[in-house]
Amino acid sequence: MKKHPISFKLNGEKVSIEVEPSDVLVDVLRDRLGIKSPKVGCDRGDCGTCTIIMDGRTVRSCLALAVEADGAELVTLEGANTSRKWTRKLQEKFHSKNAFQCGFCAPGIILSATELLEKNPRAGKHEIKEAIAGNLCRCTGYEPIVEAIEETVKGK
Numbered sequence: 001m002k003k004h005p006i007s008f009k010l011n012g013e014k015v016s017i018e019v020e021p022s023d024v025l026v027d028v029l030r031d032r033l034g035i036k037s038p039k040v041g042c043d044r045g046d047c048g049t050c051t052i053i054m055d056g057r058t059v060r061s062c063l064a065l066a067v068e069a070d071g072a073e074l075v076t077l078e079g080a081n082t083s084r085k086w087t088r089k090l091q092e093k094f095h096s097k098n099a100f101q102c103g104f105c106a107p108g109i110i111l112s113a114t115e116l117l118e119k120n121p122r123a124g125k126h127e128i129k130e131a132i133a134g135n136l137c138r139c140t141g142y143e144p145i146v147e148a149i150e151e152t153v154k155g156k
């Protein structure tokens with residue numbers, strides 16, 4: 001199949017790469033660019049483990065074709081923890097509160113929470129639950145996750 005040259009910014013660095021029209025963004029990130037924080041859970045848009053930020057909004061990278069990233073600005077957890085105000089604080093709080101076990105869901109949840117706190121730095125429990133409703137966790141239960149985000153908001 002004919003390959004298409006695309007280029008985008010990934011965690012602040014310019015990337016140029018050739019992709020097939022059917023290549024899925026999460027696969028290109030993980031398998032060709034070595035970006036491992038977006039995980040493939042369901043591969044059909046249900047679990048949120050493949051969440052990344054594209055042009056300032058969270059997207060499910062299992063549902064995006066790589067060609068859609070042409071000209072875009074992509075941020076994954078690898079870059080967000082230095083470039084976004086809330087991400088490292090969230091990571092540290094998740095760590096100190098043991099808000100994850102296997103960690104498979106954590107990058108997606110932290111990016112969803114980052115997006116929320118960038119829009120609403122005073123988000124309460126209700127908004128937090130809504131913001132992470134599309135991110136499934138099979139291990140921890142949501143109580144410590146929501147508490148970790150609440151405590152990040154409060155700066156505790």
Ligand code: FES
Pocket residue numbers: 039040041042043044045046047048049050051060061062063
């Ligand atoms: S792997 Fe993308 S939403 Fe589950």
Ligand code: FES
Pocket residue numbers: 099100101102103104105106136137138139140
């Ligand atoms: S910590 Fe294992 S899926 Fe959430």
